[in-house]
Amino acid sequence: MTSNEMTGGEAVARMLQAYEVGPMFGMGGFQLLPFYDAARRLGLNHNLINDERCAVFIADAYAKVSGRVGVCDATLGPGATNLVTGLVEALNAGSPLVVFVGDTHRAHSWKNMTQETRQAEILRPACKELIRIEMIERIPELVRRAFAVATAGRPGPVVVDIPEDVCHATHPFEVTEFEADPALAAAPALRCRPAAEDLARAAEMLAAAERPLMLCGGGVHLSGATAAVEALAAAINLPVAHTMTGKGAIACSSPLSAGLFGRYDRIANKLIEESDCLLVVGCKLGEIATKRYSVPAAGKTVIHLDSVAEEFGRTFQPALRLWGDAREGLADLAAALAGRAGAIRARRQGYVDDVAGRMAAWRRSVEPRLTSGERPINMARLLHELNRIMPEDGILVADGGFAAHWGGLLYDTKKAGRGFVPDRGFASIGYGLPGAMGCALAAPGRPVVGLTGDGGFNMVMGELETARRLKLPFTLIVVNNAASGYVKALQHLIYGAGSYQSSDLVEVNYARVAESLGCRGIRVEDPEQLAAALAEGLKGGEGPTLLDVVVTRDPAQMLPGVDNRTVQVKKGDRVA
Template identity: 30%
Template structure:
């Protein structure tokens, strides 16, 4: 496969580029338009994970990308295979996860004729991919694939879709290896403007109540160590977005926990009282800011992000800094090395003691009764796994309780569909994470509603013998919607009662997994211990308090200081 030119089929070119790009695992589902590619795949060492649904293939590739730090790759057929990927692609796009999704397409001669299993997937995914391609000639394929990987992983990462018609996969072209990809209209800015950086330093020196707001960008650019050093040196407390969980050690005394709608009391209060807010790799999503006019209204805001469109989109900032989080933090750390902050602990004493006070008055809490509280399940899971598990979540209450009660000291350990909020994400994402980290404990914290959205993936777990653990916080409700109905819709529980859920223990057994159930608080720990200790996959079904709500809660559109606290 060296630099010599050779004639290859499109399918062979695809396999060659995948291997050049270091891809050893892909997720997918075969079909008519990709038979030629699958035929070729069978002759390579690339491992293919056959999910039971194309949506799950994309979520699995997403989980794989996050847990491995590599680009996740999917392969699906045309038409319904392609449309089934859309939710997964849109989720990866919102969360900036690098994916290359290869879809089959009907032969070029049939495109536009409404052929069997034809769909304009490039048109459909245009607004939810970082970029996409329809490859019309085998000659173009290698260049397009190289660009696809380059775009997916560089700058602000994201999903790239490559649509390959059947005749392009079968056709032949001369292939020669290209290593560098040059694109005249795509050049992300990695290095921040130095003059702007100097201004950050003086803002820090002037500030009395500074803090950091860290997001997924810190994790994506692998800047956790730099962020931690920066925060500790300057003694600035750190709050994170949902996507930023683990970017800063969750058990560090400077850690304020999550910010926003279900953020901690101290994070929301501190953000509203601070006089300097340094946002790093965040996009000030509406679930974080609440009412934007009231958000950090006393603060000068510094916004560090590699994507210029994130800056000044939702909140006005004092100082924009376009650049890679890691490089920017490295530069800042270098600059603060040379600065004498004096007695920093003394300078921060009032601010940090104010925060400590908020921590005490607004601590996360719940009543322990004779019914299992979902928070208790997550807390016990945290204790038993010593905070070391890779946690994936579904979406809704389960996701928020996971974020609140499991503390992440390391990045890439909390894998959730943050931006798009996809129910059914956690189980396939756990598959991807487990494949990326075979030795690691991977737990999907789920609700009884969302687990059923991709429950078929239990078959994938069985096929590949994956020891994924599933914790269902089963309240027989679509809990987060029910919570909104309770609080804001006069308790009219329209269409949220999920009374007729399956027997998850039997369901687990049907898929060859261990099924366990707990209905009293006394059983929680023993069920968790048994499930976690089992050699294979396990579903642990916890019948929790049906009425439990996630608190604190900021009503949508309200200032984040207006929290409902239990």
């Protein structure tokens, strides 16, 4: 066998090369310099970021869209602690990441080294597993472990902590040590199926139901199960509602689509109330999806299919638990029902016609808002114009806060698949720009639009420089309401008009900000300008286009509906 003396940093780089990882982002420090030098020599696609949180956000969005492991890195101390928000997003959302973090020289630890902190203890709750490498010769083994954990079960981020002396040390590695299973570079790397007797019982429950409904969460996309959702739904006329992360489980234009359910909904909450059997797939039934744990109502018959057994019964006790992968479980259900699917489908035709009729009626009811000519621009009009122009393969990235809620309620995916990417794992604002960058890298050639508030953009605007440097062709819409819109709207709902505290921003022309960073900027103040501005952005080119869209300053109109946490409004009051 042939051995090769190399640094620990180069050993890490060679393992990443073996996994054929995609673009990586980080901000280096002394601890990881051998890794950076090896990345340069080996030709890895590594890029400087301006804020480590954004490095994780980019890797997270890249993983969400590509299904492949996202990779980023940070130096010790403030670099490591800046990762926390992005790591929790990936942990809660189930995004497979491997994140490398430099740490102190072990011979000098706890001697007041510059930037030293208890970073392993800080990061451990924010990731699926934290692996500290104490011996240089174990680097290949432990990097393989990181990829295996990141892609198994519900995927998630794994942090690899590398002390300075391990990264800078040298060791004669054997060439054969740098071998990797390519299956572990994407998630899910392993799949399991529900028990046969549980599947048979679930099939009987679905067959007997008169008004069943499938509720899809983000796990449908993690599993790559959208084709299985479409197949089962079409086979037995099973309508489908979705969470924000589950949007795209089927096309929003499908006659079987019941749209968003939970805090904000179109018709789905009423259908859930009327349903006699709910099939929950890849959904944790969290606060927003359940309208603060009130949907479904207690006593509803629920079949819960999920790959994480710990989610069963956390917020709702199901009648039947199906422990397994969403794609495989749905395929097995379809097979179990195949012999009588035709009869079931015919029996339910009136039901699905009713669902389609309700959706059509809802669309008619909100038409005035969707086509509103008011100035400043109504958010519904912005989403309407985006729906009209976005191609079938387009991707909308929605920042936390009201951007995700407006997008979740009104944006229509035109085909099944991950065409809507909100950061609902942690709902941090600031995701819109780096998320759009990650999507553009994951799906070159697909039109990408990021939707962010002015508050979220203020946090991360320095990454426009990164996007320009990488010549990433996407459109970023900055929803400019000169406020922390979600907070101001809630203050208005709870405390009344004029009761605003620390929720206003100064007026900024963000188109000029973009231009000052060498990007194309377009300010939109008239709703009649929206279509042309969006078309200009979607032309692509070298680098991003920023649309500064001036939207309503009225806090009563900042949310897509009445937040269920407020008690000042009558039950069921909702605007589009």
